[in-house]
Amino acid sequence: MRQILDRIADKWSLLVIALLEKRTLRFTELRKSIDGISQRMLTTTLRQLERDGLIERTVYPVVPPRVDYALTELGCTLHDTIKALVVWTETNQAKIIAARRRYDERASEKLW
Amino acid sequence: MRQILDRIADKWSLLVIALLEKRTLRFTELRKSIDGISQRMLTTTLRQLERDGLIERTVYPVVPPRVDYALTELGCTLHDTIKALVVWTETNQAKIIAARRRYDERASEKLW
DNA sequence: CGGAATCCGCACTGATACTG
DNA sequence: CAGTATCAGTGCGGATTCCG
Numbered sequence: 423m424r425q426i427l428d429r430i431a432d433k434w435s436l437l438v439i440a441l442l443e444k445r446t447l448r449f450t451e452l453r454k455s456i457d458g459i460s461q462r463m464l465t466t467t468l469r470q471l472e473r474d475g476l477i478e479r480t481v482y483p484v485v486p487p488r489v490d491y492a493l494t495e496l497g498c499t500l501h502d503t504i505k506a507l508v509v510w511t512e513t514n515q516a517k518i519i520a521a522r523r524r525y526d527e528r529a530s531e532k533l534w
Numbered sequence: 535m536r537q538i539l540d541r542i543a544d545k546w547s548l549l550v551i552a553l554l555e556k557r558t559l560r561f562t563e564l565r566k567s568i569d570g571i572s573q574r575m576l577t578t579t580l581r582q583l584e585r586d587g588l589i590e591r592t593v594y595p596v597v598p599p600r601v602d603y604a605l606t607e608l609g610c611t612l613h614d615t616i617k618a619l620v621v622w623t624e625t626n627q628a629k630i631i632a633a634r635r636r637y638d639e640r641a642s643e644k645l646w
Numbered sequence: 647c648g649g650a651a652t653c654c655g656c657a658c659t660g661a662t663a664c665t666g
Numbered sequence: 667c668a669g670t671a672t673c674a675g676t677g678c679g680g681a682t683t684c685c686g
Contacts, residue, residue: 475633506615521587
């Protein structure tokens with residue numbers, strides 16, 4: 423249970439699912455869309471999500487290779503709750519940044 | 535933005551917020567409730583959540599010391615979306631476990 | 647009781663090189 | 667293009683100790 427929550431709460435997994443909700447994407451498209459992710463981590467993340475039945479991997483036997491990633495039905499149901507989390511973050515990020523500033527200021531005052 | 539999402543999507547943070555929604559808890563109560571968390575990680579997690587203005591830390595000047603942790607108003611609004619995530623996990627964990635089994639079986643077949 | 651501080655291992659991650 | 671394989675480093679997190 424917590425094992426599942428850990429996987430889902432992974433930073434890269436959230437982003438991949440958020441991106442795939444809009445449409446099917448190829449490997450390179452995902453890599454370009456997610457700033458800062460390495461090829462290795464993208465591969466690892468996609469494999470885990472595929473293993474959990476959240477995304478579907480389609481390989482086209484062409485040259486050059488083409489692999490599409492899409493949300494499964496299960497993945498779509500997850501996306502709804504993830505989106506709520508993203509929306510909350512967008513809505514409240516100003517408050518959080520302000521709270522951090524207050525906290526850090528109080529902390530630095532106590533040094534004197 | 536992603537920095538905030540990372541903090542919130544942290545495995546320990548999710549659990550702490552989920553627990554504090556029911557009622558205010560003391561440090562030791564949290565540690566007992568969250569199986570597998572070390573004292574260090576609980577302290578770190580609580581500090582970060584406090585810094586972000588999601589929980590409130592109340593110190594009572596008594597002996598032995600007593601420290602209460604409670605959700606702030608901002609933390610309460612976050613809890614709603616987190617709860618959706620937890621509920622989703624509970625609802626679908628059977629499907630995920632089944633998907634993993636299928637995936638692993640297919641993988642082991644391909645070794646022959 | 648509720649921490650802070652220190653040490654330390656290793657798992658995660660990135661970088662690189664290679665392949666079908 | 668979409669990976670796999672290998673290796674190196676580093677930072678997270680556990681264990682321990684000490685303190686108000």
